[in-house]
Amino acid sequence: MIDTLEQTPTLREWIEAGPGDYVNGHATPFAALRARARTAFDHLGIPTRKDEAWKYTNIEKALRHDYALLDSDATPIVDASDVADYRIDGLDAYTLVVVNGTVVPELSDTDGLPAGVHIGSLREAATSHADVVERHLGQYADVESEAFIALNTASDLNGVFLQIDKSVTLERPIQIVHVTNTDEDAFVQTRNLYLFGENSEALVVETYHSASDVKTFGNRVSEVVVERAARINLLQLQTEGDNASQVNTLQIEQDAASYFAAHTYTLGGALVRNNVNAVPNAEGCETHLYGLYILDGEQHVDNHTLVDHAKPNCFSNELYRGIVDGRSTGVFNGKVFVRRDAQQTNAYQSSQGVVLSDDASHHSKPELEIYADDVKCSHGSTTGEVEPEHVFYLRSRGLSEQQAKSLLLYAFAHDIVTELPHEALRTYLDALIEDRLNAQLLG
Amino acid sequence: MPTYTEHDLIADIEKEEGGYKYGFVTETDADTIPKGLSEEVVRLISEKKGEPEWMLEWRLKAYRHVLTLLEDDEHYPRWAHLDYTEPDFQAISYYSAPGKKPKYNSLDEVDPELLETFERLGISLMEQKRLVGIEDKETMPVAVDVVMDSVSVATTFKEELAKQGIIFCSMGEAIENHPDLVREYIGSVVPYTDNFYAALNSAVFSDGSFCYIPKGVRCPMELSTYFRINAAGTGQFERTLIVCEDGGYVSYLEGCTAPMRDENQLHAAVVEIIAKEDAEVKYSTIQNWYPGNDEGVGGVYNFVTKRGICEGKRSKISWTQLETGSAVTWKYPSVILKGDDSVGEFYSVAFTKGAQQADTGTKMIHLGKRTKSTIISKGVSAGTSNNSYRGLVKINKKAEGARNFSQCDSLLLGDKCGAHTFPYIEINNSTAKVEHEATTSKVGEDQMFYCMQRGISEQDALNLIVNGFAKQILAKLPMEFAVEAQKLLSIQLEGSVG
Incomplete structure (x- = not known):
């Protein structure tokens, strides 16, 4: 047994220690859930490439590195000027800053939030909003199903708690700035719980940043509850450095006639795995999953999505696009699951990859698993190079080959950006993508 | 308003009148060895077939590999979307040959039971005559190598083919008469280490067909083989090897129906195809083994490894299949596109009903430059069946300008x-x-309405639509087979009338 209060164990030490050893010694306030998760994790273990869901990502190898388990209670060393750089220009958002998984109110700016909106630390909410947290936390992200959910749930459980009451419309978006800052190679776990009340409307933007150059590995789990007729957009923008890896799980539960759109952008990071699982669990739901990844160097990004149609009369649409260059690897593995009762389901899925280098790889595995007959489901997947005819057209108009490619790829990526419901956000992302492509192609 | 709805139709399909049409047992004396898998059994099979030493050695190597796989709990392929009990490999008899092995000279000498079987299989009288060597110059010739319970009983047209240098015979004869060819190519596309069932097949394969097309020869007729599983509890382990030299062409047909059985019968065949420069091989299959009853009792386990290699430049391998039978199907005819500009094709219709389960698809491995592959797979599911497509398209780093289309x-x-x-789509070249692309839907109500308002009955309309859905694939079958294929598909939908 390691004395977890005295010294921070490494991830491996923690895993080897076996059940009953909670990270940082905090066994409350979610003791029962955490104990169950720990048992589940010990049963599941770190997945290997033999697990079908991890076929293209060797996560076990990535975790062999000796990461320290980061103590989220340690005083963060991030100041206001750093955070200013992370704010998205023109977004005019309420800002919540989270350093190493802990909410830092001093750096945040949530003034003027309308009544009925609560945003803050999950650990504090466990006391202040005890019954709500109790009712929802761990109810959707199943610890038995996935090792990283179990690992996250077994840990300290700190992160963001957001609750929007019935019929509240947020006029301004919320930006949640996640910063990882540590001196030692560290394993950072964050847990978020977002509750969107009936008929509410909001745009939430999560941005991820690394403030230091040491190797970090994030294991993030967000549970999102979208109640009846709520209309929610959630953007996750991953622009961390080459030493930052993460497994990011987004678990969405939708009630009747709700609208939810996830926008997942991966422009940075070393190894990134995104698990986006949506469960439209009542009639009349609309679910959109959009994804964009632009990779270079040694980057490895694996987008794993599941739309689990459990109830009739729902609509889901999925569009993922990726550009892989250098020695990078892009993976798209999306599954549409239509259960026996989910008649009248309309589900669409499209994934497209562009491979720019012979050393880069792109794997896609779009799956349909259908048990209801009165459905319309389809998927399409294409992988290829930049169309030579298109390049020729632009070159005949005076663009260089690299300029032509950059422009065509910008247009390819822009189709994902247009799905965002905020002008300033679109402008910001377009510029980010353009810079990225120009740097990559025009050097 | 019509009262006969799609649901009635489905109910009818499920309780299809008369049950399995091709379910019958031929009472031929079978020479069966005791159940179980052991080195003695492997040696016995080899001995019974009078095989040379090298063949026995190869079998034993495969057998030892099976043993190591059996020791390891991970040996068994469980990744498919299938739910069934793993066969008890010690409860299977690994060899069964018809008791009499006559050389037929006239029709009278042929076992009437066998002729009856041919008839019910739909082999025309003329072909039956050919099988027993009676000249008949009418109609298009089809050479049939009948495999009944693993041993090739008769091979026709051998002489006619031999004139062109084509070898078409049973695997046993090939091992005896053309050992160099067999030794060179057997296991070269599907090594015994490939997967559990390939290993098992390599150890205990009973017979199969061998086909060799020499350089520049276009095989003048469709070569076809009927596989049947006959003796109760006998696994059928055929091994087919097709070698097509530079510029050769062959179209190979394989069709199967099986008698009704209550216990699960295991079928684990291996098919290997080698296509050299500018060669083309077309391999067509109709599979209609006993699928078990509606509760899923009985039926054939069909675990097949089929793979071809386009070794030479501009070579082509095409797989076409109509899968309507078997309780459990596990089958992925693949093409390794090694030669530059080579072409691989996969056309498939899989129909499942009752409690059938199918996990089938293809693998296209692109290695050569400008290689092309096309995959068109159509699945029809009814009853409580599950029908999965599982396919891999892999473009290797050096496969410049490779192209694939899958539907x-x-x-x-x-x-x-x-x-x-x-x-699974794996791309390593820019x-x-x-x-x-993939779609899933039910029969369109608008299509049904269109047919019905033109006076077509509801069940006919459904037949029409399902046949139209599959037509693209059925049209790829050689003419002789297309007829049988359509017949089979309509039998599957037959119970709907009335």
Whole structure:
């Protein structure tokens, strides 16, 4: 047994220690859930490439590195000027800053939030909003199903708690700035719980940043509850450095006639795995999953999505696009699951990859698993190079080959950006993508 | 308003009158060895077939590999979307040959039981005559190598083919008469280490067909083989090897029906195809083994490894299949596109009903430059069946300008069945162009309405639509087979009338 209060164990030490050893010694306030998760994790273990869901990502190898388990209670060393750089220009958002998984109110700016909106630390909410947290936390992200959910749930459980009451419309978006800052190679776990009340409307933007150059590995789990007729957009923008890896799980539960759109952008990071699982669990739901990844160097990004149609009369649409260059690897593995009762389901899925280098790889595995007959489901997947005819057209108009490619790829990526419901956000992302492509192609 | 709805139709399909049409047992004396798998059994099979030493050695190597796989709990392929009990490999008899092995000279000498079987299989009288060597110059010739319970009973047209240098015979004869060819190519495309069932097949394969097309020869007729599983509890382990030299062409047909059985019969065949420069091989299959009853009792386990290699430049391998039978199907005819500009094709219709389960698809491995592949897969599910497409398209780093198009469509008849698509697309070259699309839906109400308002009855309309759905694939079958294929598909939908 390691004395977890005295010294921070490494991830491996923690895993080897076996059940009953909670990270940082905090066994409350979610003791029962955490104990169950720990048992589940010990049963599941770190997945290997033999697990079908991890076929293209060797996560076990990535975790062999000796990461320290980061103590989220340690005083963060991030100041206001750093955070200013992370704010998205023109977004005019309420800002919540989270350093190493802990909410830092001093750096945040949530003034003027309308009544009925609560945003803050999950650990504090466990006391202040005890019954709500109790009712929802761990109810959707199943610890038995996935090792990283179990690992996250077994840990300290700190992160963001957001609750929007019935019929509240947020006029301004919320930006949640996640910063990882540590001196030692560290394993950072964050847990978020977002509750969107009936008929509410909001745009939430999560941005991820690394403030230091040491190797970090994030294991993030967000549970999102979208109640009846709520209309929610959630953007996750991953622009961390080459030493930052993460497994990011987004678990969405939708009630009747709700609208939810996830926008997942991966422009940075070393190894990134995104698990986006949506469960439209009542009639009349609309679910959109959009994804964009632009990779270079040694980057490895694996987008794993599941739309689990459990109830009739729902609509889901999925569009993922990726550009892989250098020695990078892009993976798209999306599954549409239509259960026996989910008649009248309309589900669409499209994934497209562009491979720019012979050393880069792109794997896609779009799956349909259908048990209801009165459905319309389809998927399409294409992988290829930049169309030579298109390049020729632009070159005949005076663009260089690299300029032509950059422009065509910008247009390819822009189709994902247009799905965002905020002008300033679109402008910001377009510029980010353009810079990225120009740097990559025009050097 | 019509009272006969799609649901009635499905109910009818499920309780299809008369049951399995091709379910019958031929009472031929069978020479069966005791159940179980052991080195003695492998040696006995080899001895019974009078095989040379090298063949026995190869079998034993495969057998030892099976043993190591059996020791390891991970040995058994469980990744498929299938739910069944793993066969007891010690409860299977690994060899069965018809007791009499006559050389037929006239029709009278032929066992009437066998002729009866041919008839019910739909082999025309003329072909039956050919089988026993009676000249008949009418109609298109089809050479049939009948495999009944693993041993080739008769081979026709051998002489005619031999004039062109084509070798078409049973594997046993090939091992005896053309050992160099067999030794060179057997296991070169599907090594015994490939998977558990390939290993098992390599150790205990009973017979199969061998086909060799010499350089520049276009095989003048469709070569066809009927596989049947006959003796109760006998696994059928055929091994087919097709070698097509530079510029050769062959179209090979394989069709199967099986007698009704209550215990699960295991069928684990291996098919290997080698296509050299400018060669083309077309391999067509109709599979209609006993699928078990509606509760899923009985039926054939069909675990097949089929793979071809386009070794030479501009070579082509095409797989076409109509899968309507078997309780459990596990089958992925693949093409390794090694030669530059080589072409691989996969056309498939899989129909499942009752409690059938199918996990089938293909693998296209692009190694050579400008290689092309096309995959068109149509699945129809009814009853409580599950029908999965699982396919891999892999473009290797050096496969410049490779091209693939895949299309997988599924049709659902009823709300208790499942249709699934699991494509794997792995691209390692920037000039590759790969497209995949899949759709799943039920029969369109607008299509039904259109047919019916023109006076077509509801069940005929459904037949029409399902046949139209599959037509693209059925049209790829050689003419002789297309007829049988359509017949089979309509039998599957037959119970709907009335």
